[in-house]
Every structure is written in structure tokens, then in C-alpha cells.
Amino acid sequence: MGVLHKLESFVKAGAAGDDEFRAAVLSGLARHPKTLEPKFFYDERGSQLFDAITELEEYYPTRAETAALESHAAEIAAFVGRGASLVEFGSGSSVKTRLLLENLAGLRCYVPIDISGAHLQAAAERLAADYALPVIPVHADYTGAFALPDVVPAAGRLGFFPGSTIGNFDPPAAVAFLRRARDLLGPGARFLVGADLQKDAARLVAAYDDAQGVTAAFNLNLLRRINRELAGDFDLAAFRHEARYDPELGRIEMHLVSRAAQQVTIAGHSFSFAAGESIHTENSYKYTLESFADLARQGGWRSEAQWLDPEGLFSLHGLVAD
Ligand SMILES: C[S@@+](CC[C@H](N)C(=O)[O-])C[C@H]1O[C@@H](n2cnc3c(N)ncnc32)[C@H](O)[C@@H]1O
CATH class of the missing domain: 3.40.50.150 (Vaccinia Virus protein VP39)
Structure with a gap:
């Protein structure tokens, strides 16, 4: 019905070794606290999981x-x-x-x-x-x-x-x-x-930590993506999703928390996690x-x-x- 123009692309395909993703993951995990940008959630599976989040009762x-x-x-x-x-x-x-x-x-x-x-x-x-x-x-x-x-x-x-x-x-x-x-x-x-x-903080936290675990799967999918695209060896079961509200900064934070002390290798680089240490993967600021x-x-x-x-x-x- 409408005219579909050819996709104009300014982003390299998310293939193995994509330079920006690799550099961002290696530097983000070398930082204290460990941090990754939320834009990396969105591989194909991440986009599908986000669509599933929009259907959740808790996600107002x-x-x-x-x-x-x-x-x-x-x-x-x-x-x-x-x-x-x-x-x-x-x-x-x-x-x-x-x-x-x-x-x-x-x-x-x-x-x-x-x-x-x-x-x-x-x-x-x-x-x-x-x-x-x-x-x-x-x-x-x-x-x-x-x-x-x-x-x-x-x-x-x-x-x-x-x-x-x-x-x-x-x-x-x-x-x-x-x-x-x-x-x-x-x-x-x-x-x-x-x-x-x-x-209300309880309503905010529930929206980012639903009972069915869809938001947890969305957050953990980032580790799956790193494993696939950057030859990582994250054990997804060794991390858990956590949503926290910081009332002073007025933001929800999403974290992936290491369940135990462990070593992870990504693209030939080794990273240590203490038990309870997290990767901070997203902020969601709330405004007036x-x-x-x-x-x-x-x-x-x-x-x-x-x-x-x-x-x-x-x-x-x-x-x-x-
Ligand atoms: C929270 S979802 C919102 C999707 C939709 N607009 C909605 O309101 O339901 C964020 C969307 O922004 C895209 N996105 C995230 N970071 C981006 C970036 N740095 N550049 C372009 N798109 C980005 C994601 O792929 C995803 O489709």
C-alpha cells in the first residue's frame, strides 16, 4: 500500500567481532562498578523480549x-x-x-x-x-x-x-x-x-521485575549475546536479575548480580566477579x-x-x- 524505502544503515551488522560492541563490553567490564549500555540489549531476541515486556500486567x-x-x-x-x-x-x-x-x-x-x-x-x-x-x-x-x-x-x-x-x-x-x-x-x-x-517505589520495582521473569530474561539475554558474538563463556545460571529504585537519583536501575565468585572469559580476556558483584545494565529515570x-x-x-x-x-x- 505505502512505499517502503530501502533500509538506510549506519550500523555495522552485529556479527562476531563487531568492533564497537567488543570495545564497549571489554571496557565496561573492566570498570568499577561494571557497566554496560542498554542499547546492547537489542539483538533480535532482545527486541522480541522487549515486546513481551510491554504485554506484562506489571509493566504499566x-x-x-x-x-x-x-x-x-x-x-x-x-x-x-x-x-x-x-x-x-x-x-x-x-x-x-x-x-x-x-x-x-x-x-x-x-x-x-x-x-x-x-x-x-x-x-x-x-x-x-x-x-x-x-x-x-x-x-x-x-x-x-x-x-x-x-x-x-x-x-x-x-x-x-x-x-x-x-x-x-x-x-x-x-x-x-x-x-x-x-x-x-x-x-x-x-x-x-x-x-x-x-x-511509589514498589510499583516501579515491580514494573522492572515481573513475576513471570520476562524482564529477567531480557536482562540476562545480554550475557547470551556476549557469549554468541564475542566468544564469551558466561554461565547465565550464575547471574540473577535485580531491579532497584534509587529515590535520590529518581531512577530504576537494572543489574545482573553474580551469584558466586567466578571468572568469565570474553574474546580472550578474563574478568573476575566477587559474589554479589553486579553489572549495571540500565537506568530508567523518572521525572515530574x-x-x-x-x-x-x-x-x-x-x-x-x-x-x-x-x-x-x-x-x-x-x-x-x-
Ligand atoms: C524501550 S524500547 C521502546 C520501543 C517502542 N518505542 C515503545 O515505545 O514501546 C527502546 C527501543 O529503542 C531502540 N534503541 C535503544 N537504544 C538505541 C540506540 N542507541 N539507537 C537506536 N535505537 C535504540 C531499541 O532497539 C528499542 O526498539
Whole structure:
């Protein structure tokens, strides 16, 4: 139905020996505390596990953000105006995007950007089959610089960054991301960004440590990926998933905790773990409406409107490039 453009790729295939992944894992595990970036969760299996997380009872952010998009559809459409080019960061399966594609008037094209190449391609094919507009997938890492293809009109770009994925950045990195996004989207751009709100710690921890163990499998899959792509010998059973809330920093942390003292070899390099030592794999910062608007301002955006779900769990900010 729509026109599917060829995947534009700025990311090397995640094959054995991928230089960036290798260097990041070797340096991240040599650090104290041991740390790995959450962008490495998303191999094909990681993307599938994330989709399973969005279906969990405990994982309120997807339902709440969807409810915010649905209950404020008309106001969001008025904020965006007619004829925008929709550019989505970390698009995954592009499920929430469908609400925008159905409610925004005269969209010119849809540009999903994601680090998980095969998953992105499959989602782009589904969207092009279901909607009559050009779909232009871009395989890129949005923590670095890249360009949009020339076919994306330069004027009237609308960024979309749902999923509270912006919460994975610490505040200085979030500000740097927002500035890069403003440069990429250009003057006069608008940006819809989903930011999870601060709330009761028990509810937050449950959302990142579900009873079925899907989030644990998602976290542990990173070790499986290291074993496969970097000749690692992690014993997955020797690590356990842990979600912690840090009230001072206002963030959920995900860790992989070593159950015993052990040695692990990766790409010929040996790493020691003490019993109880962890690899810090993800942060998810939680905001208030004011603290997120302030962050956006530092990133070069004015928060012109905020929309919440009926329960007030999650916020969607309508930003305008300053
Ligand atoms: C938390 S999921 C959100 C997916 C979807 N947007 C949603 O709201 O349900 C994060 C998405 O961002 C992608 N992603 C994570 N880090 C990325 C990076 N550095 N560059 C590009 N995509 C990234 C992942 O592959 C995944 O699809």
C-alpha cells in the first residue's frame, strides 16, 4: 500500500567481532562498578523480549502511554498540525506509532530509526503494508551522529520518542540527545517525548521485575549475546536479575548480580566477579512534569503541552524547538 524505502544503515551488522560492541563490553567490564549500555540489549531476541515486556500486567508504561495518546488524540493532532514528516527514535515494533498515523492529518512520510536492524526492517514492512505513506527506515544508533535520507522533507519534521526510552540516559546525556535531535529535525521542528513519572517505589520495582521473569530474561539475554558474538563463556545460571529504585537519583536501575565468585572469559580476556558483584545494565529515570520540562529546556526545546493518561502515571510532552 505505502512505499517502503530501502533500509538506510549506519550500523555495522552485529556479527562476531563487531568492533564497537567488543570495545564497549571489554571496557565496561573492566570498570568499577561494571557497566554496560542498554542499547546492547537489542539483538533480535532482545527486541522480541522487549515486546513481551510491554504485554506484562506489571509493566504499566506501555498501557499508560497508549492511553495518553488515545485520550488526547485530537489535542496532539492540533499541536502537530498538517503535513508533518514523522521521525521516530527507537521505534521498535512501531505499535504506538499507529495511533499517530491514524490521527495526524496529511503526514508526508514515516521514518522509524532503530539500532535493531532486522526487527526494524520487519516493522517497516508491516507499516508500509498497512498505511498509504512512504516508510523510510533508518538503522542507526541515536547516541551518535547520523543524517536523515534526503527524501525526508527538511521542513515540518515531527520527532517521536515514546516508551520513556529517554529515561535510559542520565540527565547530561539526555540533554545532549535532545540537542542532537533538534539539529537532526531542524528549525521549526516539534517533538513528542514520552517520560515516565515518579511514583511509589514498589510499583516501579515491580514494573522492572515481573513475576513471570520476562524482564529477567531480557536482562540476562545480554550475557547470551556476549557469549554468541564475542566468544564469551558466561554461565547465565550464575547471574540473577535485580531491579532497584534509587529515590535520590529518581531512577530504576537494572543489574545482573553474580551469584558466586567466578571468572568469565570474553574474546580472550578474563574478568573476575566477587559474589554479589553486579553489572549495571540500565537506568530508567523518572521525572515530574517540571523536571522534564526543565531538562527539555536545557536541550533546546520548550515544553508547550503535557498530556497524561487518566491515571496520571505517564507523561507525553509536546516540545517545540527553541
Ligand atoms: C524501550 S524500547 C521502546 C520501543 C517502542 N518505542 C515503545 O515505545 O514501546 C527502546 C527501543 O529503542 C531502540 N534503541 C535503544 N537504544 C538505541 C540506540 N542507541 N539507537 C537506536 N535505537 C535504540 C531499541 O532497539 C528499542 O526498539
